[in-house]
Amino acid sequence: MSFFHEYNVGIATVEVSKDGSGSVADGSVCHAVCDPHMLTFDGRYYEHQYTGHYVLYKNEENNIEVQMTTAPCGYRATPTCPCAIAIRSGRTVFRFDRCAGYRVPWEIGFATCGGRPEEMTVYKKHSQYQVYLPTGTTIKVDVGNIILNVFIYPSEADIGLTSGLCGTLTGDCCDDLKLKNGGYAAGAQCGCYDFKTYKDFSDSWSLDKHNSLFDDEVVRDLNATTVSASYCTCEIKPDESSTSAHDNVLCPATNAKQCIYPSNYIRVNDKNSCAIRTRRRRSIGPNLESRNRRSTEWMNGWTAESAGAYCEELFNKSASVNQCQNIDEESIERSKRTAFWIYS
Known part of the structure; x- marks a missing residue:
């Protein structure tokens, strides 16, 4: 029998308030939409008109990553669109893939659920998916006919730690086009609204088969997330003469966890969906030949x-x-x- 089994705490009143300092993560979003038009976390707009497999967002400190594959949007079309997304949190990976074209249905589901249950939670409503990560970061994916629109909402745990096509979350769009080697895109000016392509920037975040979350051998060897449990601390009143009616409980926002989910969404069951990991391993990159077949x-x-x-x-x-x-x-x-x- 539990020690507190018959203990009644009565009615408790809890007042929740933010510290009011604000954060560069508040209201921030990175998106890749349509063909694809890119928006970084810090609000820089640019274009990504290239075919291949790329790091969209990465928080290496917490073993969290989103990869994106882009391919021609339609038959004999010049623009490229997102046709596959892989979301990783530790050893858990959730994938969307239709790069082979309209003749092949979407493959959507968990590629592996080898990590802790709290590493990732997925909800969906029709063709809209919301993926919740243990850092408080949320990824929303709208599934279209043969393309995807992706929106990544960062958390406090991402500040100063992000890389990839989504840029660096620092509050300054001037440093967003940072290459993988630490340099910056050639010709990039300090401004948020140039809507240009930067091939050297996009190329620096391209991936080969040894780092692809669409390769099952890579997925099997992933490490667990490093996100630790978050604890609150009590700030005791300094003395009995204090005018404060209650003690304060301080909870850090860096390890916030989603605990309320949309009521009109349905949770995706990872136990059955993880069977996708036994399917034939797909090669890196889009299947352009079948995608362009008329x-x-x-x-x-x-x-x-x-x-x-x-x-x-x-x-x-x-x-x-x-x-x-x-x-x-x-x-x-x-x-x-x-x-x-x-x-x-």
Whole structure:
């Protein structure tokens, strides 16, 4: 029997307040959207019009990372779009992948759940996913037909520790285009709104197969997250004559943990989804050959994209699918695959 089993603490009143000092992490977001238009944590806009596999965001001190693959957005298209995202927290990795094109359904799920349960929590609503990390950092992913939009909301634990295409979280957009070797992008001016491409900056954060979170051999050898437990401390009243009505409890924000999740989202079950780790290992980078393959002939105004989008919309609006998607996702994906092949 617990020592406090029959102990009643009564009604306690708790007043929560911030210290009012503000933080460079407050309101900060890094995004990669459409083809892709980039926004760094410190508010610098630029373009990333290159094909390949890249570090989008990394907090090396806590073994946290987001990788992104970009490929041509459509058939014979010049712009590139995000077609795969891998999110790592310690030994836990969650992946989104459709770089092979519309003929292959999305692969979405945990690649490994080898770490502690608190390393990552994933919720979803239809095609919108929210991934919560133990540092308080949140990643939101909007899944489209064959592309992704990614939004990363940093936490106090990221300040001064981020790298990659999202830049350095310091509160100064002038130092965002920092190369992996410590230098800075050639020709970059101190300003937040140039909307230019910087090939040397993007190239410096490209990845090979030995560092890819889409390679199962790499994933198996990952180290656990270094995020430690966060404890609050009590600030005792200096003396009985103090005018303070209560003792103060001080809680550091650097290791904040998400404890309230959106009520209209459903938690993604990691136990069943982790079976994805037994699938055939995919090679690094997008499969451009299959992604750019054209169908032979379409009639009555239909195209491969419109057929795929039509099928995807039917599935997403189906009440039966929404009821069953968290029970047996693999059967639903097989049904989608069949429909895509019929209409393409």
